Amino acid sequence: MVNVAAQKILEEKFGYDQFRPGQAKAIDKVLAGENVLALMPTGGGKSLCYQIPALLLPGITLVVSPLISLMKDQVDALQENDIAATFINSSLSFPEIQERLQLAAQGAIKVLYLAPERLDSDGFRHQLARLQISLIAVDEAHCISQWGHDFRPSYLSLAPALAELPSQPPVIALTATATEQVAADICQRLRIPAANEVKTGFARDNLAFQVVRDQDQDRFLLDYLKLNPDQAGIIYASTRKETERLTQLLQRHKISAACYHGGLSDVARRQAQEDFLYDRVNVMVATNAFGMGIDKSNVRFVIHAQIPGSLEAYYQEAGRAGRDGLPSDAILLFKSQDIQVQHFFIDQSELDEHFKQTEYLKLQEMTQYANTPLCLQRYILRYFGEVTEQDCGRCSNCLDQRELQDITVDAQKVLSCVKRMHERFGKSVVAQVLTGANNQRIREQHWQELSTYGLLSHQKQKEVTGLIDFLTAAGYLQATTGQYPVLQVSPSGIAVLRGQAKVQRKQAAQAQRSLPVNDALFQKLRALRLSLATEQGVPPFVIFSDKTLRDMVRLQPQTDADFLAVKGVGQSKLDKYGQLFMAEIGAAADTPADEAAAASTNATTDSEKSVEI
Structure with missing residues (x-):
């Protein structure tokens, strides 16, 4: 049953007439004083699960958040809705911190964002103890688990620090990516009953997943960006060097791009x-140093130019596309040699041997995702413990109309070679034997005498390695766990x-135009939004999301009541921006039809021209 007061705040403050799956359940448990874990996909509305209770509970809500940029974006968004919020982090001076704590003590703040490191300070915890704290929200809660893909030691001190608070407020932990093991770890550390795990499913219905294997990465990137112009997106690379190279490549081709990595x-x-x-x-080219908690809602694509280290990391990063629920792309450009980069990162890490083996296993799972012929969304859901028999119908595997090639003979050569090497070696060595390599190890082991030696010498070694990855993902081969996986032939391979x-x-x-074209009115509304955001010094999506602008285009509101019917528009946004946006919509409606048609034709022509590289 939906809490009536919560429903009213949802409509008046946030401009939505109904809760998304799981939100009402999580809010009800929090208001009942219970600890909760909210497992919801990126864009699933996790933040409302604590922001609405914050407005209903008497004191303040503390939000533990890992990144300064995330705090600022969320505080800006709350303040746009006339909700008293602020943050405390290392960007502030000591007097500024004291001033904000004083405001919180006076009841002038409803939501206070903190970095987890703040709770390491005895003095700061003592100051927090003086506040009337009604709720604790732990954002990006997977960081608390040593089994998570982004474990942060500073999160370990959360549980004992929160236990010291006199008010003993309920805790809500929130994350978009947690395996069953990680979820159990979060619940154990934060004393969340198993029955209070609110899990809405990990599926992202608006994301189209795609894997592009072993082809010219630069050509695909340029084709894709030219075919989908004026869209915001992130391109991830594993190394600083590759990040800089890709940024320069895009800029040379007149694509608006910026570079972000830890060395800057x-x-x-x-x-x-x-x-x-x-x-x-439009485009951010970055290492994984960029992105966790980035609240930009209108990211239309995330492209991984190199394979990440795990499916958790991949889904977290890919999930930054389409936070507003509009159709978006998540593309992995897979090359088998990129796996060695991730191997190097694991080898050079300070993890103990047990954790290294876990990371090698995660990388192996990621590699199999890149080569699976199955529905990509189903593969990801299975990894997170969510079994479904229904294909997504959107991913590159589901929509794949390319011709099938019979590779049975080549597959038999690979499988036979694995058998003749007694299933004791990994894919690199098998590929060397099949391509007829003539190195010291081959000669010492007398592998040149095998009947399978050189059977695929007409192919490059990386092509054969890719074939082995495909056969492994398809289940014809099985790879053991560990740093050096050994290949074995499965029953289907036999x-x-x-x-x-x-x-x-x-x-x-081949790259395709996959994202919707922005029409003339949408572009005008976006320009107005940018102008207002620039004046106020906030990101444009804080004013209105792309989804809200598209709803304005659809509804063409002319009155205050019409404007309130737009998704994402509450009373505060109506008061601030209603007249401006309705005036822009009215002016567009007055544009003669032949002028609008000409503008649309010109836009189409420009888009078609941009395909030429």
């Missing part, structure tokens, strides 16, 4: 981030060897 100065990183958040550049089954594989993919 604080000033350079801040400038790049602001340029992206404020829509001054059937192929015996001629009882065939193996088929599809041809290379």
Whole structure:
């Protein structure tokens, strides 16, 4: 049953007439004083699960958040809705911190964001103890688990620090990516009953997942960006060097792009981030140093130019596309040699041997995702413990119309080679034997005498390695766990060897126009939004999301009541911006039809021209 007061705040403050799945349940439990874990996909509305209770509970709500940029974006958004919120982090001076704590003590603040490191200070915890704290929200809660992909030691002190608070407020932990093991770890550390795990499913219905294997990455990137112009997106690379190379490539082709990685100065990183958040550049090329908690809602695509280290990391980063619920792309450009980069990161880490083995296993799972012929969304959901028999119908595997090639003979050569090497070696060594490599190890082991030696010498070694990855993902081969996985032939692989089954594989993919074209009115509303955001010094999506602008285009509101019917418009936004946006919509409606048609034709022509590189 939906709390009536919560429903009223949802409508009046946030401009929505109904809760998303799981929100009402989580809010009800929090208001009942219970600890809760909210597992919801990115864009699923996790923040409302604590922001609405914050307005209903008598004291303040503390939000533990890992990144300064996330705090600022969320505080800006709350203040736009006339909700008293602020943050305390290392960007503030000591007097500024004391001033904000004083405001909180006076009841002038309803939501206070903190970095987890703040709770390490005895003095700061003593000051918090003086506040009337009614709720604790732990954002990005997967950081608390040593099994999570982004574990942060500073989160470990949360539980004992929160236990010291005199008011003993309820805790709500929130995350978009947590395996069953990570979720259990979060619940154990924060004393959340298993029955209070609110899990709405990890599926992202607006995301189209795509894997592009072993082809010209630069050509695909340029084609894709030219075919989908004027869209905001993130391109991830694993190394600083590759990040800089890709940024220069895009800029040479007149694509608006910025670069972000840990080797840049604080000033350079801040400038790049602001340029992206404020829509001054369309594309951010970055390492994984960029992004967790980035609240920009209109990211239309996330492209991984190199494979990340785990499916958790991939889904977290890919999930930054389409936070507003509009159709968006999540694309992985897979090259087998990129796996070695991640291997190097694990090898050079300070993890103990047990954790290293866990990371190697996660990388292996990520590699199999890149090569699976199954529905990509289903594969990801299965990894997170969510079993479904229904394909998504949107991913590159579901929509793949490319011709199937019969590769049974080549598959038999690979499988036979694994058998003749007694299933004791990994894919690199098997690929060397199949391509007829002539190195010291080959000679010492007398592998040149095997009947399978050189059977695929007409192919490059990386192509054969890619074939082995495909056969592993398809289940014809099995790889053991550990730093150096060993290949073994599965029962289905035996059937192929015996001629009882065939193996088929599809041809290379081509970039396509996949994102919706922005029409003339949407572009005008976006320009107005940018102008207002620039005046106020906030990111444009804080004013209105793309989804709200598209709803304005659909409804063409002319009165205050019409404007309130737009998704994402509450009374505060109506008072501030209603007349301005309705005037822009009215002016567009007065544009003669032939002028609008000409503008639309010109926009289409420009888009078609941009395909030429």
